[in-house]
Amino acid sequence: MTAPFVPNDILRLATLRDLKLAEMSHEPAFDDLTRLAALICDTPIAGISFVDEHRQWFTSSIGLSVVETPRENAFCTYALLTEDVFQVRDAAADPRFADNPLVASGSQVRLYAGAPLVSRNGHALGALCVMDTSPRELGPEQVEALRILARQAMAMIELREALGDAAINALERTRAEEALLESEAVTKSFFDNAPMMMGLVELDGADIRHIADNAAAASFFGTPAEDMQGRLASELGVPPAHINLWLFHYRESERLNKPFRFEYEHEAPSGVRWMSATVSSVASAAGRKRRFCYVVEDVTDRKAMEGALAEARDKALAASRAKSVFLTTMNHELRTPLNAIIGYSELLEEDMTAPEQGIYSKDLARIKAAAKSLLGTIDDILDLSRLELNKITLRPERIDVARMLEEAGEAAAPFAEKTGCKLAIRCGEGVGEIVADPVRLHQCLKNLLTNAAKFTHNGFITLSAERAREGGREILRLSVADTGIGINPAMTDQLFDEFSQADTGSTRRYGGTGLGLTITRRLCRLMRGSIGVKSELGRGSTFTITLPIAEDSSP
């Protein structure tokens, strides 16, 4: 069966919308009315339903498992049309309702009686109804009761709509108040549980009145927080000198209009404590006394640590200064006699020209060489100390690379000669100039060359230079290759570390402090370059220095 036509449906639907009934699914306020209807009519099922163009829905019901049905076959629709109580004695026998899901299945409804819910402007919007599972009829009192209850339901709906906004506003106000209370609770919990002492005060002449103090502050004063409220600092046992100190800082924070931090000593029974305080004036209502908040923290431990740190730093600085002074003194004291030894050996060598003096001149040469070697060691130790103390200043100049190689080769020639090595220099085409510290670069090359000579016997040493591009910048590669004993690959990493030759035994066998490579690497890094090594045991080693061609400070 199709749904019967309901007159004035457009206006009726508008009223439904106005009363916001479409949004109403379950309305607990109607439940009492529904229950009352079921009691009065002695039915297991009762409900309040509304009908729009598509559906019927219950906003309150008992004994029903469905809350919404299609508009077709809805009993309620007939109640709307009747505009009075509409009653069906046995729906199963009535062809209009035989297909209704409430009848055919589910609740097995037989009796239906519904009173229309008529709005003030005369539109039937829905029905208050009762249903029973066996065929029967309601008595006239029960029918009248349904009418009354329907009017009550409609009155409630209209009253609710009229009150609507005011009621909702009131609800929102309550919620805002709750939120405020909650935020207050959060603030209070923070205030109460903060590990620092904090509170709010007013200035009262030459005294300070406590308005609110947190638990940490109360425990400091030894007075419960609520007992501190409204009391003067003097009453709380704060000595006058401290009250004046606080007054001064409160007034300063007000004058400067910003928080003011200060530290002071507090004489606690356990000893003197250092306190760090911050005060700030807070906005207060017009006509009210200016208020201030304070935060105080015990910083005794931190202060002690700071003191210890400062002391340690002073000691370290003093030790570093003492080291520098010692190095300078030692340097001078060692050099003076060594220079004299070298100088006199040279003079003697020069003066001994008679053939019979030849045996002495060989010894003299040895004395001179030993003294020079000792001087070299002193230089190395000094250089390393300076590198560690960051006290080496580079003095970059333009250097002709080919000439620099020649000079390094000349300086290393005596060492190569001593171990029977041939020294070759290979300078690639167009290597040109580099901006670097000539003294330090010479030192690096000489270190590598003398090292090569030391570990190569009757072999070849090649010093070479080439320009290349690496990582987008122009670089100079300086290599010293030898055909010597080589280095165990496992040892190449620690080769550049302080005091380590590849094989600790080799220090004794080959001599040297093992500082040369350490210094060379550090100098290379200082010159924004690097050094690396490739080696094969028994076949030789190649050390390569890589330097940027142009220094930033180039002229």
Place this chain on the structure above:
Amino acid sequence: MTRSSSPLLPPPSQRTPYGTQEANMARILIIDDDKDFGEITVRRLSYGGHKATFHHGPFGSVNAIRKGEFELVILDISMPALNGAQIVQLIRETKGLEEVKILLYSGMDTESLRGEAAKLDVNSYLSKSASKDELLAKIKQLLPKPS
């Protein structure tokens, strides 16, 4: 202890690879508070044909330079009594000595010596551990003979 200028006697052997003394007669003053090393320097120079004068210690050195009309002062700057900077300043501020050549000559390590030389108004520097030949080469560079 005397602080007056006292030329030391030349060494017994006067063999020089640079020709006769007269041809190379540059007026050189050595200022050092180390008497031994002063003697070494005088003798080193003598092998280059230079007849140098030794002045012991810093005091009176400015007067000595003026009186001796020296062209080159070989100055040790690690003397504890008066530091190198003060002596150099003193020399440079003395009228008539603005043009005298000064060679810093010290037992300091190269790094310190370079640092000092860079700070002072001097012509060059050399380490005392440099050989005689290096010293003579340096003198030659500082006092080119008029050809």
